[in-house]
Amino acid sequence: MANSNQLSLYDDREAERIQQALKGDIQAFRDLVVQYHPLAYSMAYKILGDPQDAEEVVQDTFVKIYRALESFRGDASFKTWIARIVLRLSLNRRRDRSRSAWHRLGLHLHKDPDGHGPASGAQTPEADCISRETLQFVRQLVDELPEPLRQVVVLNSFEDLSYEEIAQILAIPPGTVSSRLYSARKKLLARLRRSRPDLNYGE
Amino acid sequence: MSLLPWKRRDLQQQLSAYLDGELDPQKVPSMGEHLVFDHEWRDTLADYAHTDALVSQALAPETLPDARAFADALVETLPTAQTNPGHSRRIKPAVWASVGILVTAGITIAGLKRRGLV
Numbered sequence: 001m002a003n004s005n006q007l008s009l010y011d012d013r014e015a016e017r018i019q020q021a022l023k024g025d026i027q028a029f030r031d032l033v034v035q036y037h038p039l040a041y042s043m044a045y046k047i048l049g050d051p052q053d054a055e056e057v058v059q060d061t062f063v064k065i066y067r068a069l070e071s072f073r074g075d076a077s078f079k080t081w082i083a084r085i086v087l088r089l090s091l092n093r094r095r096d097r098s099r100s101a102w103h104r105l106g107l108h109l110h111k112d113p114d115g116h117g118p119a120s121g122a123q124t125p126e127a128d129c130i131s132r133e134t135l136q137f138v139r140q141l142v143d144e145l146p147e148p149l150r151q152v153v154v155l156n157s158f159e160d161l162s163y164e165e166i167a168q169i170l171a172i173p174p175g176t177v178s179s180r181l182y183s184a185r186k187k188l189l190a191r192l193r194r195s196r197p198d199l200n201y202g203e
Numbered sequence: 204m205s206l207l208p209w210k211r212r213d214l215q216q217q218l219s220a221y222l223d224g225e226l227d228p229q230k231v232p233s234m235g236e237h238l239v240f241d242h243e244w245r246d247t248l249a250d251y252a253h254t255d256a257l258v259s260q261a262l263a264p265e266t267l268p269d270a271r272a273f274a275d276a277l278v279e280t281l282p283t284a285q286t287n288p289g290h291s292r293r294i295k296p297a298v299w300a301s302v303g304i305l306v307t308a309g310i311t312i313a314g315l316k317r318r319g320l321v
Contacts, residue, residue, distance in 0.1 A: 026281065030274045030277075030278045031274075033274035033278070034270045034271055037268075037270035037274065038267055041267060041268060041270075045262075045263075045264040046262040046263070049262075051264065051268075055268065063277070063280075138258060138261035139261040139262060156223065157255075157258060157259050157263075163220075163223070163225045178216060178220050181223070182215060182220075185254060185255075186215070188258070189251065199257075
């Protein structure tokens, strides 16, 4: 974890980049894009579950940010501002997509000839221990959560986002973030216990 | 664990916040006691942690695209993106001029009609 001096240096550098970008320094804006691309892409992917859709949302996000840079007043952090735009654009795309026949018929959940479904989790050693089928099932459970609960689950899966930041992104009180997360965990746990006893949940 | 339902719910919500390191620091010692003395709380905490780990893996992208390559490609399009007239919703001056001429003509004709000249 960064100590307070490192954190302060980091914030100063970011503030300087933002100031330079506001003055039209395209290189400074590029540096901000490099800095926040992983967060933006991961967030879009976690909401949409599709690399192509996520890339398009991220592109739209940064173009939007570039056009609206002058309106950034620093009331919220730059990270929160970006996250808010990614979230809104991803939810819009998800809503539009859910109206398409392709998704209504479930064709986006096709399996390839090797029996693999869509992308489902990073290939870490731990991930290898859990089958793709299980991860796909868990993603489906998250997708089936009521929208307000799903949003906090997705945002809380970023370890560097605090309840306070999640609250700012969603424009809700931090206490509501906490209660929604609790409700979501309870629902997910109940479904997993019921549907997947093989995952060794206690009872 | 014989707790009233509302108290139990409150404590379980605190447990959820504790897992995220977001529990009010004043409540942490009391949560610690629950966890030390009651296996049910420890089991629930472990189940929440297990669920979180599954969710994180299930939602995570398989690979992250190269941020630098993305940024380079993006900035090349930006100057045109910012001034692209195709996205402008401003009404062109010629349109305003046409509207002005039509309004003026309408007022003139109405005035002439009133005086019986047309």
